[in-house]
Amino acid sequence: MSTGGPTTLVQLVSSPHSGSTILGVILGSADEVVYGGEMDRIPDPVWHSGLQCSCGQPTAQCPFWSEVRRRFEPAHSVPAFEAGQRRFEPWSALGRTVAARTLGSPAFRQHAEETAAFVQAVAASAGRSVVIDSSKLVGRSLVYAAARSPSLRVRYLHLVRDGRSVLSSRRARRDRVGAPVTSPRFATRMARRWVVANLAYSTLLARQRPDYLRLRHEDLLRDPEGTLRLLERFLGVSLAAPLRKLCDGSVFPVVHVPTGNRFRLTGEVRFRRPEGTAPDPANAGERRAFWRVAGPLARWYGYQ
């Protein structure tokens, strides 16, 4: 349980389908950590609609998120908080957000303070000192940077996954459900998004070192224990509980995660090591299309 010291907010950033939900769930099983999913989707739609929380309740009725509301709402305006999110957090608003931060805009400052209060409400409701948010928006990262205070530390964990593996897993999923297969054109579009997101994290957030760490999804799969030990040092929190679960192969509970990968709805997940399958030859055209766009950055991240 939290000792009343400072709260640490960890934003787990990644391009889509990079494994951030599973990493959030693994870290969220530590005694001092709460994983809130993609928290940019709170309040809207999580507090307003019938999305399903991983606890099985509609998110608007989930006991945990209702407790967060009880702590946040008396002193803060939800509509103003949502307006700040719409104004400063979307990718399309990034230029405005950078300018607001540089010029010290009062509205930006106010939104950063509201965001800090929201994070503290999550930490207090969970009784944990570390809050993990897997929002992918770099605008939100800049808001968090401005929300830093003696009572709120901010860390950025940048998770990178080889885009060719993302394409393979999407193709496998589409084959399973009988949906149309992906195409080189889709791969090119996805590669552009992959480059834009990762480049934004690598330029705007990497300058926050030592509060920034880049991690490859493939390294987590290959050496989960070593990776968790590295994260233990980076986050300054004991990860003994998830390390134990990895060693004995037990399941990780998915507790009150309102958004993110749909596997969360099963309520638990088991970490599986990769089986070392060869690249799918049917996927070769998509892989080439991805590499044409994203090759230089992917090589920089150590992919061949």
Ligand SMILES: [Zn+2]
């Ligand atoms: Zn819940």
